[in-house]
Amino acid sequence: MKQVPVIAVVGPSGVGKDSVMAALAARDPGFHLIRRVITRPDQAGGEVFTGVSQQDFDAKRAGGVFALSWQAHGLSYGVPMPSDEERAGARALLVNLSRAVLLQAQGVFHPFAVLSLTARPEVLAARLAARGREDVADQARRLGRADMALPAGLRRVITIDNSGPLDDTVEAVLAHLQRESA
Ligand SMILES: Nc1ncnc2c1ncn2[C@@H]1O[C@H](COP(=O)(O)OP(=O)(O)OP(=O)(O)O)[C@@H](O)[C@H]1O
Numbered sequence: 001m002k003q004v005p006v007i008a009v010v011g012p013s014g015v016g017k018d019s020v021m022a023a024l025a026a027r028d029p030g031f032h033l034i035r036r037v038i039t040r041p042d043q044a045g046g047e048v049f050t051g052v053s054q055q056d057f058d059a060k061r062a063g064g065v066f067a068l069s070w071q072a073h074g075l076s077y078g079v080p081m082p083s084d085e086e087r088a089g090a091r092a093l094l095v096n097l098s099r100a101v102l103l104q105a106q107g108v109f110h111p112f113a114v115l116s117l118t119a120r121p122e123v124l125a126a127r128l129a130a131r132g133r134e135d136v137a138d139q140a141r142r143l144g145r146a147d148m149a150l151p152a153g154l155r156r157v158i159t160i161d162n163s164g165p166l167d168d169t170v171e172a173v174l175a176h177l178q179r180e181s182a
């Protein structure tokens, strides 16, 4: 089967990772989204994910279900290895990852690239407040880790500012990928 790149979409909470992933998939159905397993109630909204209890999460991790797993914001996150069905017909697989697991991800997925999204601090704060998924204290904690640097040693990183309209970001990502494949 042909090698389908995994593109890790990273950046601070509220920068727009899930929005950009959804917009890319809407623009080009060749972008498939990897569904994460999270210890968050299913009805929390936002991205499409599989919500599980901590006990179920731990059992899945022990059973080797996850290619990657990590903890952030008091939650556990797992990414299953994409199946052949998920890869079939895909141009690229997009997955929302913590910046903390990128080097590990680079060792697991081949080919692998990072899409690093940025936004101005005041834009981040306004977006988290408007989204309203977390309370004010949790929003502040999320903003506190906004400037976490990417690890050294990543081979392919595309950095795009998402402070402006979503359509501009989608165009910028597509243009970048097109330049790379030219
Ligand atoms: N370019 C944009 N312009 C305006 N609003 C945006 C843009 N990108 C995202 N948003 C809005 O900002 C909020 C946060 O976006 P989103 O949930 O996609 O971020 P995220 O990076 O996935 O956050 P988290 O890591 O916390 O899940 C959402 O309400 C979304 O609609």
Ligand SMILES: O=P(O)(O)OC[C@H]1O[C@H](OP(=O)(O)O)[C@H](O)[C@@H]1O
Residues within 6 Å of the ligand: 010, 011, 012, 013, 072, 073, 075, 077, 096, 097, 098, 099, 100, 145, 148
């Ligand atoms: O700050 P870092 O470690 O890069 O990202 C940590 C986590 O924060 C976000 O979680 P959520 O989607 O808001 O639950 C990201 O998706 C990632 O899983």
